Amino acid sequence: MKNQNIFTVSRLNAEVRLLLENEMGIVWLVGEISNFSSPVSGHWYLTLKDARAQVKCAMFKGSNRHVSFKPVNGNQVLVKARLSLYEPRGDYQLIIESMQPEGDGRLQQEFEKLKMSLAAEGLFAQSLKHPLPAHPKRVGVITSKTGAALYDILDVLKRRDPSLPVVVYPTTVQGEHAAIEIAQAIGRANSRNECDVLIVGRGGGSLEDLWCFNHEIVARTIAASQIPIISAVGHEIDVTIADYVADVRAPTPSAAAELVSNDTSHKKQSLTTKVQQLHNVFRVYLAERKHQLQHNIQALNALHPKHQLQRQHQRLDEAEYRLTAAIRRRLSQETMRLKAKEHRLALNSPVKKLSEQQFLLQQSEQRLKQAMQRQLVQLRHQYTLSVEKLDTVSPLATLKRGYSITQDSQGNVITSASQVEVGKTITTKLDKGSIEATVTTITTG
Known part of the structure; x- marks a missing residue:
């Protein structure tokens, strides 16, 4: 590989x-x-x-x-x-x-989709357009028999060319079945072949009201018509698929009637027709160029730096989301860890241990006092015994029995006559009191 x-x-x-x-x-x-x-x-x-x-x-x-x-x-x-x-x-x-x-x-999107599809097929091409007859012998009108558009058309034709015959092919121009009925009316006019120009249209309305003129079946039927068709749908600002496919687009039903009728302004009519045809050429050309431009823009957009920037923006937003989530998780973990440490700290709190040690200290102090008291009693008892024993052998006890103790001037106990000299002072301690004397005579033996 x-x-x-x-x-x-x-x-x-x-x-x-x-x-x-x-x-x-x-x-x-x-x-x-x-x-x-x-x-x-x-x-x-x-x-x-x-x-x-x-x-x-x-x-x-x-x-x-x-x-x-x-x-x-x-x-x-x-x-x-x-x-x-x-x-x-x-x-x-x-x-x-x-x-x-x-x-x-949705309707606008369907309109654009069908327009681009039909333009790509070439249904809007000027080469497919039929020229309007210079002097029509009979005019067909495909519209509602009760609508204002019909009365406007008839009024203009009556004013401009009262002798021009008119054939009305009535149809609904709004609603669910209107597109099929319009297509059938165009087909009927072609099969009867009694008119040399057709006006297809209605008065103004919303995009939804005019939607039957944006159906593919109407567009293809208009394109297949052998009789030149003038599309006169709505007001001047309203544009439908039928306008693109028709041989000529009139801004209003009244304007369509003027296009097919002759009067003293015949040259103006011819000029208007040519201008309208020129508009149609430019409209088709612009539609084709717009389609090509959209294709080029689409290809260019695929390589546009802004898409890379948009992807980076999305990655940044996702990274921000992950960071926020990670911070929240970390905060949650740290909070749980802190609570656990607080719990362990509470279990090992110095206050608690100090209380326990104070209790132990009080017990030890109590035991110490008790031990000292016992020791003191024992020492007192031993002292008493020692005092009694000491008193038994004490010289003072001997003195009480009539004996005395003689000491020299230095406090030394005299036990022998040889320890003193004549003229020296001696002290004799008795049970009660003492006697100081001067040695006058010493007897040995």
């Missing part, structure tokens, strides 16, 4: 990310928000789910600042996103570029 075929995990995830971003590109997705979070960085992280699956998403603050509502868990939303992969975990995810509530965004 060659070394270049051995992948590291990092290289594999990087290759898969590039594959997802380059091959899948931009996707539209509808789902329910869950696990929504908005850290201090300003980025959004959430999960989009349906009944059977879910996908993780990130929307960075450069994109989410354009969202007109605050997402909450449980919201159904439509998002435009770029498929990517978060390399550190190997999780594939969506990088959301726009978000809107499902009801408001």
